[in-house]
Amino acid sequence: MTALAALIRRDIRIALRVGGGALIGVLFFLTVVVLMPFAVGPDLALLTRLGPAILWLGALLASLLTLDRLFMADHDDGSLDLIVMSRTPLELACAAKALAHWLSAGLPLIVATPVLGLLLNLDAGATSAVALTLLAGTPALTFTGMIGAALAVTLRRGGLLLAVLVLPLSIPVLIFGVAASQAAISGPLSFGTPFSILCALSLTSLVIGPFAAAASLRQGLD
């Protein structure tokens, strides 16, 4: 237990300190959301309709960007080998790292959502709906992304391949996240159905992700 807590604390501390791993994600989120109105046009009504989708796309791309540093930095300085060889089960260590990553990179995205919702002409209710679905869905993005990060950790130019591998697995999360947000904002369809499926996706990835990532790490590092 203490080893895992130490791992989480270490990861969060590193993410908050060096290179601004947490803040880079928020900055990229901001960039994507700011670029959208330039591409789509300043029509406020259109932006309100597209708002949840733009926020979800920005969050997805921002979490893809920061997934790179989940294992890469540890692999470069050798601490990943120590983690793999240690006595704590590798599955739990991967889950701890993913949890730390979500706390340091996923939560700031959710905190930034209300501010960015203003840029997209979303009212308070809409923004809170999007933030709630992001809260339920970003763990799924982190834990399934961890699988791709573990697969790509030993490759030299693994960053782009990581995105290609993770994207098909993240599409269901995106679909249900936007569906839940749209259902909460306007819409005859119920909020509960897509939201429950979103929660189910997160819970499933919480279980499958660490096992798949641990298997990939073991095979990739020996």
Added chain:
Amino acid sequence: MTLTDLANPSRFLALTARLLPWFAAATAILLLIGLYQSAMAPDDYQQGATVKIMFIHVPNAWLSMFVWSVMSVAALGTLVWRHPLADVAAKTAAPIGAAFTFLALVTGSLWGRPMWGTYWEWDARLTSVLILFLMYLGLIALWRAVEDPSRAARAAAVLTLVGAINLPIIKFSVDWWNTLHQPASVFRMGGSTLDRAFLVPLMVMAAAFSLLFITLHLAAMRNEILRRRVRSLQMAQARMTQAGRRSA
């Protein structure tokens, strides 16, 4: 002749050298019979002659999913049973499966234009098959990203097993969602709803495509084994040249 006997690459090469011509001949015969039966099949009362795209579209779609299942079994062979040729099977099946998926998407799109009025629709079945195609491409990219084939094998095996979750999603997508793509009419509870005049050519074409996959797969596995032999010979030669230079 069990799978463990076939683990020896030389024996595998010898066996497939004898079997491959028979598989190729059987594929050609079944394809000819299937195409003839498809041509002779009656026109649909609604779709007319366009229904005959089904005899190419559906076997391609079935095979795109079947090939991923074959790769999943090969992935288990790599990770669990450590079968020496499992990674060869998995690596060579991926481009073939990607081709089947691409053809399923293209033939379906060409069928959709006259029938539905659109080349593409973002409904559950088409979207999940498109995701399957993207996963095939990602898998091929992963195979090529690692130099050593046996190390790439284990990473690709994990990705294959993770991606296998998509197969039941594709199969049941037409039941779970309100889709434009028609619901299951062949493999469903309560038996097929397809008339015999269409079911028989469809099954013959499906068998022909399966034999086509087996033929292409075995030929590709032979090529991959020979390719790896060439690679180890090249590396051995490079090592000898190095040693010769050092001692000279």
